[in-house]
Amino acid sequence: MPRKLILDVDTGTDDAVAITLAALHPELELIAVTTVNGNVEIRYCTDNSLRTLDFIGRGDIPVYEGCPKPLVRADFPIPRAVKKDGGMHVNVLPLPDPVSRKQDKGAVEFLIETFRNATEEIVLVPVGPLTNIAAAIAADPDFVKNVPEVVIMGGAHYTGNITASAEFNIWADPEAAAVVFAAGFRKITLVPLDATFQALVSGAEAKALEDLGTNAGIAASRFIAQRIKGYDSTQPMKTLGSAPVHDAVCVAYLVRPDLLETKFVNVQIETQGIHTVGRTVFDVNKRGDAAPNCHVAFGANKDIFINMMMDVFKRA
Incomplete structure (x- = not known):
């Protein structure tokens, strides 16, 4: 039986690859995509998600638009961050205009209702x-207990990618992240830069x-090539001409x-x-008194990741 998931995305290039992998992998069932302000403004995140799903032939998967700004911070405008990414994230992905449309219901309401009524994990x-x-946690006291597992892309131990110490997803709304990690979910797995930087995709790949x-392979190649160009110009990886595809690693991990x-x-x-x-x-050295609350990935197997994309996108 395929494993069911909901992807919550701020769709730029790596989110688009994650959507593609989740929508097409035979062992996964992508229930829906929810969007959040992040890499680009929320309207573009939603539009890019729709473009991606339509292009790979999965326009049947619904897209719900979510929060347009951080919980607290008015001083975190996304354009200031985008300027630092070397062009990896553009407002509109280079795919045909979408035919499908976003759902009328908002993402937070959808998440609350879906997990409340779920009969399968x-x-x-x-x-x-x-x-x-974080908004769903605030709105529904039962949300945390209704969600069996959370797999998050974000954070960094050794190095940041938006500031010297912070990774973009957490930096963009740190108050929301603090709420999520303190909420008491049954299981959280965090996939930080420390892991995704070990699953680099080369230009040849x-x-x-x-x-x-296939449309899936063509789209993924297009997005990854754009990422490689951006990383080479702003934060070169140990292997020049390669780039991480952060969000897709989380999807691959489910399988x-x-x-x-x-x-x-x-x-x-x-x-x-x-x-x-x-x-x-x-707290890797247990210097504090707080109990462990998260399974953090510090290593990743590149070959498993690359081979999975090749296999799934070939059959798409």
């Missing part, structure tokens, strides 16, 4: 800022995806848990530091 996979999830000749090496540690979010706002604080 659904994994919640937020790969953007955590605003929608992107070309191989294009050569599959192949052995993709990631995790440690169960306490994670807290810095919301007040002048130089460290948005930092994910991992």
Whole structure:
């Protein structure tokens, strides 16, 4: 039986690859996509999600638009962050205009109702800022107990990608992230930069995806090539001409848990530091008194990730 999931996205290039993998993998059932303000403004996140689903032939999957701004911070405009990404995230992805349309219901309401009424387990996979999830927690006292598992892309231990100490998704709404990690979900797995930087996709591998000749392979190749260009110009990886596809790693993990090496540690979010706002604080050496609350990925197997995309996108 396919594993059910909901993707919560701020769709730019890596989110689009994650949507493609989740929508097409035969062992997954993508129930819906919910969007949140993040890489680009919410209207573009929604439009990009619709474009992606239509292009890969999965316009039947509903898209629900969510929160247009962070919970608290008016001083976190997304354009200021986008300028630092070397063009990896554009307002409109290079795909045909969507035919499908977003749902009338809002993302937060949809999440609350879906998990409240679920008769089978659904994994919640937020790969953007955590605003929608924190809003659902605030609106429904039972939301946390209704969600069996959360797999989050975000955070960093060794290095940030938007500031010296913070990863973008957590930095974009640190108060929301703090709410989510303190909420007491039964199981949270966090996939930070420390893991995704170990699952790099090269230009040659992107070309191989294009050569599959499917819409999924062509789209993924196009997005990854754009990411490689951005990373090479702004934050080159150890292997030049390669880039992480952060969000898709979370989707692949649902099918192949052995993709990631995790440690169960306490994670807290810095919301007040002048130089460290948005930092994910991992108590790897057990210096604090707080109990572990999160399975954090510190390693990733690139071959499992690449082979999965090649296999799934070939059959699409």
